[in-house]
Structures are given as C-alpha cells and as structure tokens.
Amino acid sequence: MGIQLYNTLTRKIEPFKPLEKGKVKMYVCGPTVYNYIHIGNARPVVVFDMVRRYLEYRGYEVQYVSNFTDVDDKIIKVAEGMGEDVKSLTERFIKAFHEDTGALGVKKADIHPRVTETIPEIVSFIERLVDKGYAYESEGDVYFRTKKFKDYGKLSQQSIDDLQLGARIEVGEKKENPLDFVLWKKGKPGEISWESPWGNGRPGWHIECSAMVKKYLGDTIDIHAGGQDLVFPHHENEIAQSEALTEKKMANYWLHNGYININNEKMSKSLGNFVLVHDIIKQFDPKVVRFFIVNAHYRSPINFSAEQLTSAESGLERINTTYTNLQHRLKTSADLGEDSEAWESKIEEHHDRFIQEMDDDFNSANAVAAMFDLVKLGNLYLMEKHTTKDVLSKFVGRMENMAYVLGMELGKQEALLDEEVEKLIQERIDARKNRDFARADAIRDELKERNIVLEDTPQGTRWKRV
C-alpha cells in the first residue's frame, strides 16, 4: 500500500507521493543554540531521524536539511550574561547538540545550515518581499504584511480575524497590524548585526527557515517537520513568506510531533520544567532514552519520568538479551535444525508487520510491538534442540533491520574481557563440571560485583555487562 502520513495542512492521513520518484526533500526545524537541548527538544530530532531512516529503508534517497538558529534575542542575552561572544557560545552548543543527539543515535543531517551563514539569501528574500508589497520597512525594522497574504492561517486552521482577536498588541507598535511579524530587526549599538538596505540589523526568526529551505532544497519540498508548538506562528509564517515570494506551495506534507510532558505539563524552557539530554544520559543509557521516545507514536504526547525510562530500560534489555542469545547460538551451535522454511516465513511475517505499521504514519509504537513479537519467536526458536545457521542469521538480520530503522544499536557491548575475568569464567566452568557449586557460585557473585552477569545455557556459559 505504501507510506501514509498525517498532514497537518489537511488534517488527514494521506498517501505519500514525493515530488520526484524515489527522492525525498525534507526539512526539520532545528534548535536555537544557547543551551543544552532538553528531552523535549530531542523528540523531534529523534522522531524525524526515524522517519528519515525509514524512508531510506524503503528505498528513498532522502535529502535532509536541519538548521541551527545561531543568532536571536535569547542568544544575545545569554552571551552577554556570560561575557562570551555570540559566535563562541553558539559554537559550543552546536557541538553539544551533535554530541547529545549523536548519543541518541541521530544521524547528522546532510546539511546543517546556520542563520549567520545565510544572511545574503535572507536579505535578498526580504528585498523581494518588499518589492512585491508583502513587506514594509518601519523605523529600521521590516515586517511581513499578513493581511496581504490571502492564505494566512491555512496551516493552523485559523481565520485571520480570529487570530487578530487573540493577538496581543504591544506598546509602541511599529506594525500596521498586530499579526504582522518581523522579518528584519534593527540592530542595537554594540550588538551583532549585518548591513542591509534598511540599515544594520539581523534577521527575524521565521525568515531563516524560508530562506534556507529555498536555498538548499528549492521552492517546494516534500516534508517540512517540527514540534507541534511551531505550527503557529512559526510554520504559518514560513508558509506566508515563502508562498508570497514563490507563489508555489512550500511543502506538500507538514509533520508535527507531540510534546514530552512532565506531570502532564509541556516540558519547556519557559516553564523551567525541563530535563537536559546532557544530564539524563548520565543516568540512563542513551539508547534507553531513544527507545523510550520511539516506543510511542510520534504525534502522541508522552509523559516523562524516571519510572518510564526504567520501564523502557527493561524492555530494551529483553530485546538485547534475545539478540545476544541468538548471536551466541549462531556462533556456538551446530547447523542441524529442521523446518527452516516454516521459521523463516514466520520471521518474515513479523518483518512485514513492522513495515506495515511504519507505513501507517510511522506508527513506531506498533512497529516496536512487532519487534517484540519477533523477539518472542526468537526465544521460542532458541528453545529448540537443533537450530540452523540460516534461521539464526535471519533472526539476527531482521532484528538488526528493525533496530536500524528505530535507531537503536543492539547488543553493542565491548567484546573484550580482561584475562583475569576470562580465567575466572573458565575456572567456574571447570568447577561446575566437578559439581563444586560453592566455588562456582562464589565466582558468579564476584563477577556480579564487577557488573558482569553470567548465564548458563545448554550451549555454554554466556556473559554480559550490566
């Protein structure tokens, strides 16, 4: 049936049809870099990384662009407070972003454009909007004339009149209309700024994405994604700017992920109830955090708590245990099983279901369920007296496929043990042969203290780190 996805623009599930066969142009709004990212910021990064991986797994060539906002009010303020210049602050947190998201198994985008490296395109974008009458200069600022853009509100499904009622009017308003938003902001003395036809200043927030999308991906792209809180005003404004200029549809599909909540409230920088990825991965394996995120449907809100992560940790361990057991069996046992075809076709059924679930608006919650079903099947197979290399490899391969799409590496534990530990394990094997269980148990306890857990299987003793 192919991939179906929920499009915020139409509020419907639609079949995915790329602009160009076999290719996908995708843009994800990235962070403003003045702090470490919190787990709520991490969600879209993880979730759309998964979307990208899945599209690639399904054979699409994906061009994936995600920006860094590396100049804005908050950055300037924070930099000032720290006595650091803007450039060095943003460099620091861009590096931290890559470290944190890398730990979460996120692949880098093909291009990570920055505002400060896109100024000429932004200025010319604004100039052309002014030329077309969609923007006006006012005391050194430039604003977008929302009233002139007839589709304003189409993404957030709001009428321009209702929006106006809700809009707050600031004192000393330089705008023609409260809904107008700033494209270019007049610089204050001493602040970072660039020259422009309207004097020194810097870009407003929304214009950067419009300019970057156009620069790197073109007038119309396939997928534009971000957090739900960006629907209005950010994405609405992007559409206004871009479509006013190009008179073409900016993106065919708009995808928005749900929030991560704490105590049922949105996690956000302004509420101050956030947990930094930087900190949480000191307590939990980053793969656990990834699994936790991927375990829910991307549009559902998820509540964050240590209990939930602990639960995810146990679930992931179940998957890993089966995976390592299958590999252990593959290495240590003979190639003697029967009914290979029957097992292999069952494995394929689970893989098919995985694909079907991911096709259905990236329903990773159900895809994970399919993976757990495969795990169960694997455990049943491991109970067979005789197994074949073919079936075992098939299990391992399919588990790896699924894990790749979800962005989790399986069973990646250091293969090496130091000599002393190796010796102890061997000594215990001998002790058990001699039925010296007291000694065997003592060794097992000792290794446990060193976080190495032993499991005796019919194919021999297996160890793992915990």
Added chain:
RNA sequence: GGCGGCAUAGCCAAGUGGUAAGGCACGGGUCUGCAAAACCCUUAUCCCCGGUUCGAGUCCGGGUGCCGCCUCCA
C-alpha cells in the same frame, strides 16, 4: 473568546465498526545444581449519558476532566 488534542488493565501504550496489540510491574507454574534468561498461565463491562447500527473503544450529539496553540518555545 478562537482553534485543536486527549481520556483504554497497577503503570505506559496501540487499536481499520465485528466481541480489546505490545511493553513494564505483580502472582502462580515449567526449566535450572542454584540462579539468570526464557517459556506457559492469570490480570480491562475501553470517563459519563444519549443516539445511529444486526453489532461501537472505534461513528454522531451532549456532558465531565485534563492538556496544548493563539507570546519566545520542539
């Protein structure tokens, strides 16, 4: 005030109108020298009230509760 979302077992979480996936936790059992892991069994009148239908968690109407956007926010 406008727009939108959600309410499913102890916890988390899926669910195309046909009598409720999956995970975690709990209890019982099997296997094991003992464990661990695994396997088997047990655990839900799907917020309330109406309606449509042969049949509704799933559609419609009305409640109740919670949340989000409308201001920087993923």
